[in-house]
Amino acid sequence: MTHARLELNDLTVRFGGVTAIDGVSLRHDSGGVVGLLGANGAGKTTFVNVLSGIVRPAHGRARLDGYELTTLPAHRIARAGLARTFQNLRLFGSLTALEHLLTPYGARRRGRKAALALLADVGLTGTGERYPGELSYGEQRRLELARALALEPRVILLDEPLAGLPGSESDEMLDLFSRLRDSGTTLLLVEHDVPSVLRISDRVLVLDRGRLLADGPPAAVAADPGVRRAYLGDGDD
Amino acid sequence: MARLRPFAGYLVLAAGLLLVPAVFTRVPFYTMSTAVLMVLLAIGALGLVPLTGLARQVSIGQAAFYGIGGYTSALLSTRAGLDPWWGLLAGAALAAAVAWSLGTVIFRAQGHYLSLATLAFGLALAAVVNELPATGRNAGLSGLPPLHVFGVSLTGDLPIYWLGAGLLLIGTVAVHLLVRSQLGSALTAAGDSPVAAAAAGIDIAALRRTAFVVSAVLASVAGSGYAHWFRYVDPSMLGLLNSVQLLIIITVGGRESVWGAPLGAFTVVTLTEVVRGRLPGSGAEAELTAYGIVLVLSLLVLPRGLAGLPAALRRRAGAR
Numbered sequence: 001m002t003h004a005r006l007e008l009n010d011l012t013v014r015f016g017g018v019t020a021i022d023g024v025s026l027r028h029d030s031g032g033v034v035g036l037l038g039a040n041g042a043g044k045t046t047f048v049n050v051l052s053g054i055v056r057p058a059h060g061r062a063r064l065d066g067y068e069l070t071t072l073p074a075h076r077i078a079r080a081g082l083a084r085t086f087q088n089l090r091l092f093g094s095l096t097a098l099e100h101l102l103t104p105y106g107a108r109r110r111g112r113k114a115a116l117a118l119l120a121d122v123g124l125t126g127t128g129e130r131y132p133g134e135l136s137y138g139e140q141r142r143l144e145l146a147r148a149l150a151l152e153p154r155v156i157l158l159d160e161p162l163a164g165l166p167g168s169e170s171d172e173m174l175d176l177f178s179r180l181r182d183s184g185t186t187l188l189l190v191e192h193d194v195p196s197v198l199r200i201s202d203r204v205l206v207l208d209r210g211r212l213l214a215d216g217p218p219a220a221v222a223a224d225p226g227v228r229r230a231y232l233g234d235g236d237d
Numbered sequence: 238m239a240r241l242r243p244f245a246g247y248l249v250l251a252a253g254l255l256l257v258p259a260v261f262t263r264v265p266f267y268t269m270s271t272a273v274l275m276v277l278l279a280i281g282a283l284g285l286v287p288l289t290g291l292a293r294q295v296s297i298g299q300a301a302f303y304g305i306g307g308y309t310s311a312l313l314s315t316r317a318g319l320d321p322w323w324g325l326l327a328g329a330a331l332a333a334a335v336a337w338s339l340g341t342v343i344f345r346a347q348g349h350y351l352s353l354a355t356l357a358f359g360l361a362l363a364a365v366v367n368e369l370p371a372t373g374r375n376a377g378l379s380g381l382p383p384l385h386v387f388g389v390s391l392t393g394d395l396p397i398y399w400l401g402a403g404l405l406l407i408g409t410v411a412v413h414l415l416v417r418s419q420l421g422s423a424l425t426a427a428g429d430s431p432v433a434a435a436a437a438g439i440d441i442a443a444l445r446r447t448a449f450v451v452s453a454v455l456a457s458v459a460g461s462g463y464a465h466w467f468r469y470v471d472p473s474m475l476g477l478l479n480s481v482q483l484l485i486i487i488t489v490g491g492r493e494s495v496w497g498a499p500l501g502a503f504t505v506v507t508l509t510e511v512v513r514g515r516l517p518g519s520g521a522e523a524e525l526t527a528y529g530i531v532l533v534l535s536l537l538v539l540p541r542g543l544a545g546l547p548a549a550l551r552r553r554a555g556a557r
Contacts, residue, residue, distance in 0.1 A: 052436055078438035090433035092426045094493075103422045105438025151438055 003031035004065055004081065004154035004186045011060035011070075013043075013050050013210075020046040022210035023060065028203070033177060033187045035201030035218070037194060039231055042207040044190045045087055048157045051188075052084045053077040064155060079105050083153035085144045087160045087190075091132040098128035100147045107150040115150065122146045122176060138169040145176070155186045162193050174200050198222055206231055246496060250409060253499070254402040258395060269394035271506055273466055276401035279502035281459035282486040283408050283495065284452030287415055289484070290492035292448050293428035298355030299483045301362045302332040302453040304475035306460030308366065311378040311470045316371075321384045325461040329454045336453035340446030351449070356477075363475035377471025384465045397466045404462065405499065408455060413495045415451065424448055456483070478521060485528050489535045491542025500543040505531065 006028045013021040020043045028034060038044045049055045051062055053074035062069040067080040092100055101115035102108050119128055122142040124135075132140055141161060148156055158177070162170045170193070177187055177200060191197045197204065197218075204221040206214040214227045221227055254276070261267040281303055288294050309331055310324030319327075343354045366372045373379075384391045384400065391397050415421055426434040427441050435441050464470045473479075482505065490501020508527050516523035539545060 054432060054436075073440075074432075074435035075438050075440045078436055084436050086433065086436075090430040092429040092433065094425045094429055095422060099422050102419070103426050103434075103437060103439070108419045147433075147437060 003029055003184065005029040005063075006155060006186070007061075007063045009061045009063075011050065011062055012058045013046050013055055014058040019210050021050060021057070021207075024207075024210075024212050025060075026205070026212065026215060028186070030202070031181065031184060031186050032202030033181050033189055033200050035197035035204040036188060036190045036207065037197055037204060037221075037231060038207035038213075041209075042231075043210040044207055045159055046210075047207065048084060048159050048188070048190060051077075052082060052157060075105070078151055078153075081151075081154035082157070083148035083151045083155070084157040085141075085148050085159055085161055087163065089132075089140050089144055091140060091144060091147075093132055096129050096131055097124060097135070097143050097146075100132075100143055101150045104147060104150040106152065110152075118146050118149060122149070123172065138165055141165060141169075141173070142176075145173075149180075153185065155188065156180070157188045157190070159190045160192065161189070162191055162196060170196065246413075247406070247410065250496070250499060251406060254406065257402070258398065266510065267507075269398055271510060273394050273398045273401055275499075275502045275506045276398060276405045277459045277462050277466070278483065278486055278506065279499040280401065280405050280408050280462070281456045282483045282490070282501060283405070283412050283498040284455035285483060285487040286412055286492060286495055286498065287421065287424055288445075288448040288452040289487060290494070290497070291416065291421060291424035291428050292445050294445055294448065295352045295484070296355040296449065296452060297352050297477070297480050297484070298357075298359030298362075299452065299456045300475050300477065300479035301355070301359040302336065302456035303460035303463070303479055303483075304362065304366065304470075304472075305332045305335065305453075306457030306462075307464035307470040307474050308372055308378070308460075309457075310461040310464045311381050312371070314382050314465075315378055315380055321382055321461075321465050325384075325458060325465075328457045328461045332453040332457035333450050336450045337446060340442075340449040344442040344445045344449075351445075355480075359475060359477065359480055363472050366475060367472040373471070375472055377469060379469045381465055381468045381470070383468065384462075391465075394466075397462070401462055404458065408458075409495050409498070412451070412455075416495060420444070420447065478524065481528060482524075485532050487542075489531055489542055491539075491544025493541060494544035497542050497544040504543065 008024055008026050011021055011024045036044055036047065046055060050057055051069055053072060057070050064080055064082055069077055097119060098115055101118050107115065116128060119125060122145055124139060124142055127135060127139060135143060162173055165173060174196060181187060189197060189201065201218050204218045205212060206221060206227050208230045213230055214221045214224045257272050258269065261269055261272050281299065288296060306328035309328035310321060313319040313324040313327055314321050339354060339358060343350050367375050391400055423439050423444055427439060427444050431441050460474065486501035486505045487497055489504050491497030508531055509524055512523050512527040516526050535542060
């Protein structure tokens with residue numbers, strides 16, 4: 001199976017005088033789950049926003065399978081195979097759950113049956129005719145994930161998808177991520193829940209004030225003294 | 238049942254339009270002139286359903302397209318001697334081209350640029366029409382020929398009413414199909430959350446531009462209809478008050494529903510007639526006062542407009 005190839009080269013984002021992402025370079029083409037950790041303000045959401053075309057970098061490049069993400073508009077990035085969810089839910093309040101899954105680019109062509117199957121895949125069977133306001137918070141999170149999946153993406157950026165979910169629903173969501181990984185989709189998981197990220201990820205990145213502080217397998221990153229000092233709050237080791 | 242609902246709506250609208258002449262010629266308050274004005278304004282307001290109701294983009298310059306329709310019809314029929322139908326079609330094509338060009342520039346940016354740009358465009362076009370010798374300056378153009386259908390000249394209020402009612406019905410079906418299509422869902426998504434819609438692969442700028450073009454074409458058709466009914470056009474057609482009137486019609490009637498345009502036109506024109514001569518100030522000032530009152534009342538009592546009344550009543554009944 002060929003996985004998506006993501007390449008970042010000296011990616012830098014500035015807001016006025018503040019550098020939110022500071023010269024991040026990396027390459028990933030082995031699929032799986034890439035966890036992205038960092039304290040509040042470390043630049044995690046900006047990282048997701050710059051890859052999905054919502055903000056533009058001051059300089060540097062990001063490429064997905066040859067597509068130049070830093071110059072494409074957001075909708076073209078989505079069509080190129082990169083989907084995302086949002087830290088603060090952004091659902092379409094006037095559309096039903098089923099319409100959410102028929103609206104993304106290319107979804108209508110795959111049809112209603114595929115959309116219903118996708119709803120079932122994320123555990124939302126029977127909610128097709130309901131509006132977001134009629135769904136529980138956990139169901140809304142799943143619907144947002146399903147909408148991203150309706151694009152049939154090669155890479156999906158998940159911005160704090162477990163935030164506010166009770167333990168059982170959080171575990172179900174992690175199971176869902178594992179299944180997505182097994183199907184060949186590359187996941188970038190931005191999360192505050194460190195144990196969950198370390199458990200599910202194949203590779204972990206740690207951002208600190210916009211800089212890439214650590215990058216490696218979960219066990220190695222968790223043991224990294226710099227990470228423990230800067231992020232995990234353990235400076236005595 | 239759900240599949241029958243739109244057809245039931247069309248039937249109710251058609252029945253209402255059929256009954257208008259019988260009622261309006263028998264009650265003292267209404268006239269067939271009022272009825273013609275209602276259907277023409279409803280056609281103009283219909284285009285705001287996809288643009289303002291779904292995509293949540295506000296145009297304050299629809300009167301410019303109303304004027305483009307009216308003046309194109311006037312110039313082609315009086316100066317070039319073309320059949321009025323060609324004038325109507327040319328006006329619609331010109332309005333579409335102008336909206337497409339404006340939309341291409343405006344929708345590259347996020348924010349309230351459409352409101353500002355259409356306001357500026359409307360004012361600028363009105364100023365140009367007011368000064369150009371070709372458009373008759375502030376005296377306008379007169380002597381427009383009437384429209385013909387199968388050799389029958391549509392002079393007088395009743396024939397033009399039937400034409401307007403027919404066009405309104407066709408426009409309603411067309412806009413309803415658009416609202417229920419994938420394009421309609423995408424416009425709704427773009428209105429609800431532009432960022433999320435773009436992340437779902439939807440080209441927001443192209444969508445908004447399409448809705449803007451639709452609104453311009455319908456406003457232009459209404460303007461051409463008005464020009465050949467009145468047989469005269471002047472720069473007041475492009476006035477800001479006409480743009481505001483269309484926005485108020487769709488707000489009062491219900492901007493998310495095609496039924497909002499005829500309901501809003503009926504209500505707003507009725508109210509305009511009621512206040513005429515009863516409120517202090519000139520006619521335009523009285524109209525503005527009336528619009529302000531009805532807009533505030535509508536937003537407070539029925540934020541989804543008259544078309545949203547059944548749903549609001551159902552919710553209230555369900556809450557008991």
